[in-house]
Amino acid sequence: MSPETRKQLAALFADENPDLRRRAAEDLAGASGLAPIAALAVALEDDSKGVRDAAGRSLCSIGGKDAARAIVENIAAENIITRNLAAELLVKLGSIALPAVLPYLENANQDVRKFAVDIIGLIGDEEPATNLLPLLVDPDPNVVVSTVEALGNLRSARSLPLLYESYDRNEYTRAAVAEAVGKIGDASASGFLLDRLRQSLATVSTDPLTPFAIIEALGDLGGDGALAVLESVVMQVQGRLRSAVLLAIVKIAERHGRRLPALPGLKQDFLSALSDSDIPVRVSAVRWLSGFSGEEINLALARQLGCAPDLDYALAASLVERPGAFRSCVEVLPTLDPAQRKSVITLIGRLTLDAIQLVMRKGLGAFDESLFAQAFDAVAGEWSTADEETRAAIVDALFRLDGDRAVQFLDEIMNDPDPWLKIHVIEVIAAIADPRAPEFIARFLEDDDEMVREVAMGTLNARGIDPVTLSRGA
Secondary structure, three states: OOHHHHHHHHHHHHOOOHHHHHHHHHHHHHOOOHHHHHHHHHHOOOOOHHHHHHHHHHHHHHOHHHHHHHHHHHHHOOOHHHHHHHHHHHHHHHHHHHHHHHHHHHOOOHHHHHHHHHHHHHHOOOOOHHHHHHHHHOOOHHHHHHHHHHHHHOOOHHHHHHHHHHHHHOHHHHHHHHHHHHHHOOHHHHHHHHHHHHHHHHOOOOOOHHHHHHHHHHHHHOOHHHHHHHHHHHHHOOHHHHHHHHHHHHHHHHHOOOOOOOOHHHHHHHHHHOOOOOHHHHHHHHHHHOOOOOHHHHHHHHOOOOOOHHHHHHHHHHHOOOOOHHHHHHHHHHHOOHHHHHHHHHHHHHHHHHHHHHHHHHOOOOOOHHHHHHHHHHHHOOHHHOOHHHHHHHHHHHHHHOHHHHHHHHHHHHHOOOHHHHHHHHHHHHOOOOOOHHHHHHHHHHOOOHHHHHHHHHHHHHOOOOHHHHHHHO
8 A cells, every 4th residue: 555545544534624534535536455445435424425425436436346345335324324325326336236235135124125125226237136036025015115116127027927926915016016017018018917907997096006007007018909908998087097098098009000099088188188297198198189170179289389399399290280270379379488489489480381382382272361461470579578599480480471571570680789699690591591581691791790790791601692792783
């Protein structure tokens, strides 16, 4: 051991200044041998959080089985802070820590056994699944439930038979077993889940968690048989349980390329599901509602725009195919929260372009000029309160709706004192395939801000346009 290491160990053990102890713990990250590892493991119980954290980082930096063996002793500490820190470090070390943790599965203290199970589950290596199986009959219910959860995290298909037994043996494990089976994802478990679903629905008033867990698991691994059963029970359940069934049906149907069943009696349920706190449930409702027509559906879908990225993706895919969606988006725009409006404005621009292309390509219908004018006014009306990102969407939509009016409207931007906004607008306009765009960009060549002038010049040059020639042409 080098003199420097001895000095660091002495400081870590004896110095009264926590900053010096912390620095010693940090410096020991580069030390070798068992003594520094042992000292750092002891420092996990230091009164100073900074020292504890530094010791933990150094132990992870050293790594290896020796570090794991030193850390693992702390999962039996009386101090919960020390136990939690030790568990966190062992999980960070990963599979190399498993040999050190496994003996603690047989510890006489049930809390220590549970802690060891949780750590193994979080590490996620399936190899120790066999070591966990005996704990499915542990005398402590908390250990049993943790073991079930860990086996699910390990995706251990070989544990399925014993998980089934645990479900039937202990009522308190049923929801956990169903969730674990869903995580494991073995299609062979579908039969077990479907059989237990019927039983759990009969006792839903006393045990509401188990049917939820079974339905979610079926959504993850079920096939045609599960789809048929869920379709048959959807009308028998109410509230959030019905929403869970609908979500499971959507997941199974999409996974297996099946069409969603037409269930007209559930339209109001689907509309209600659009307000669910769970985004996947709302996404499933959007996909269900795609099979229904009418302005009521269009408005309900448009009001959900801007709530979440995954939801926006599903909504856009649905709305672009729906007759009347353009009008609905225009109608709901001023009624939405400011945070939602960018998504609606962006979709209005997309629907405008789609409508124009449809008329030009197929000669279908004609432009509704009054509706386009209404849309222009609605979008332009958002400018004064919009943030920069939303203003970019506004510019894009306005050029698509009416290029001439857009140029007139954007004249106002030249008076805006924010140079970054002007630059952003230039970049947006540069990407628009409108013959009036270069002329408008050229107006910024006379801006008071040098940076704005340079961006305008560079944008025109990149498009191969000579500003002098453009000016003469104007």
